[in-house]
Amino acid sequence: MTALKKFQRLESPGLWRESPEAQRRDVILSFGNASLMVSDSAERVLTHWSLAALERLNPGQMPALYSPGADSGETLEIEDDLMVDALETVRKAIGRARPRPGRLRIWIVAATAAGIAALALFWLPGALVRQTVAVAPPEIRAEIGQAVLARMARAAGTPCERAGGQRALDRLSARLLPGSGKRVRVLPGGLPRALHLPGGLILLNRALVEDHEDVAAVAGFILAEDLRATRSDPLADLLRAAGPLATFRLLTTGTLPEAALSDYAREVLIAPEAPLPEAELLARFREAGLPSTPYALALDVTGESQRGLIEGDPLRGRETDPPISDGDWLRLQAICDG
Numbered sequence: 134m135t136a137l138k139k140f141q142r143l144e145s146p147g148l149w150r151e152s153p154e155a156q157r158r159d160v161i162l163s164f165g166n167a168s169l170m171v172s173d174s175a176e177r178v179l180t181h182w183s184l185a186a187l188e189r190l191n192p193g194q195m196p197a198l199y200s201p202g203a204d205s206g207e208t209l210e211i212e213d214d215l216m217v218d219a220l221e222t223v224r225k226a227i228g229r230a231r232p233r234p235g236r237l238r239i240w241i242v243a244a245t246a247a248g249i250a251a252l253a254l255f256w257l258p259g260a261l262v263r264q265t266v267a268v269a270p271p272e273i274r275a276e277i278g279q280a281v282l283a284r285m286a287r288a289a290g291t292p293c294e295r296a297g298g299q300r301a302l303d304r305l306s307a308r309l310l311p312g313s314g315k316r317v318r319v320l321p322g323g324l325p326r327a328l329h330l331p332g333g334l335i336l337l338n339r340a341l342v343e344d345h346e347d348v349a350a351v352a353g354f355i356l357a358e359d360l361r362a363t364r365s366d367p368l369a370d371l372l373r374a375a376g377p378l379a380t381f382r383l384l385t386t387g388t389l390p391e392a393a394l395s396d397y398a399r400e401v402l403i404a405p406e407a408p409l410p411e412a413e414l415l416a417r418f419r420e421a422g423l424p425s426t427p428y429a430l431a432l433d434v435t436g437e438s439q440r441g442l443i444e445g446d447p448l449r450g451r452e453t454d455p456p457i458s459d460g461d462w463l464r465l466q467a468i469c470d471g
Contacts, residue, residue, distance in 0.1 A: 145216035147171075148196075149179065152206040162209070162216060169220070171209070180207070184223050262372045265384045271314075271332070273387055274368055277394070278332030281371070282318075284398035289323035293339065298468025301461035305348070306335075308456045309355050309421055317355055319468050324402050327354045329362040331371060339469045345431055348455050348462045353428020356417045361407050371397045411441045419447035423456065 182201040196212040315333035375393035418425040429439035
């Protein structure tokens with residue numbers, strides 16, 4: 134240690150008391166190997182004090198009073214300023230080199246807290262959403278979907294209710310999504326071409342059924358939107374937008390805050406359509422026994438941007454029956470009339 138080597142030749146007088154009951158003795162103090170040697174006038178070594186354990190009992194006062202440890206009754210009284218400065222210098226150097234368990238504990242606690250915070254921030258919300266989605270029964274999903282639909286009314290209107298048109302749409306849904314229990318509704322406007330909500334709701338813009346001559350085009354939008362719902366659970370999308378507190382409330386009470394429902398209703402109306410893998414979409418058309426070309430041309434009348442759907446049409450060049458009768462198609466096109 135640099136500080137110790139500097140003072141190895143230093144000596145000074147002092148007063149040593151072996152115990153609180155003992156008389157003070159005149160002694161000679163000198164530095165040893167990491168210790169302070171206490172000798173009598175005949176240079177006989179009386180004791181060694183470890184410099185690492187040395188304690189100042191009266192900081193800032195003179196003569197300086199030292200002890201070899203908190204539990205020891207020994208004391209040294211030193212008036213020599215140079216020796217006192219030397220001892221203080223060595224004590225500070227040893228103190229800086231000594232491990233700081235308090236600081237280590239602080240760093241351990243801080244690191245643990247940071248880990249818990251990171252867990253809460255990055256892992257817990259996702260895990261909470263996954264758990265809630267996994268246990269949410271169909272009835273709760275349907276209620277949430279209807280609640281969001283009701284809050285879309287100001288921007289998109291209420292679902293078109295002409296009885297014959299809705300029955301035709303139900304038959305088209307049953308043809309395209311057999312056994313799924315999903316429901317397709319048509320809204321007057323204010324929404325993208327199609328979107329989906331929790332509870333198996335698929336919503337179509339009125340323009341889809343009124344502006345296209347081929348029912349296969351509308352059927353394509355239903356298949357595409359169902360594929361989007363399959364790829365990303367709409368309830369999970371809603372809960373990620375609503376946040377952990379709303380998710381926890383749904384998990385524990387089966388209800389969502391009004392604000393979460395209203396906010397999601399606004400967001401879903403302006404959200405861009407998620408792109409779909411062409412191969413998966415063509416597989417859905419193949420499974421449904423429908424041509425993909427009418428849907429592709431409804432997306433792009435020139436067909437240039439949808440060349441894959443046209444060239445990969447599973448029924449390309451084949452005559453196919455429409456998914457519903459001509460009468461039902463006419464009734465569906467008039468679903469928002471009256």
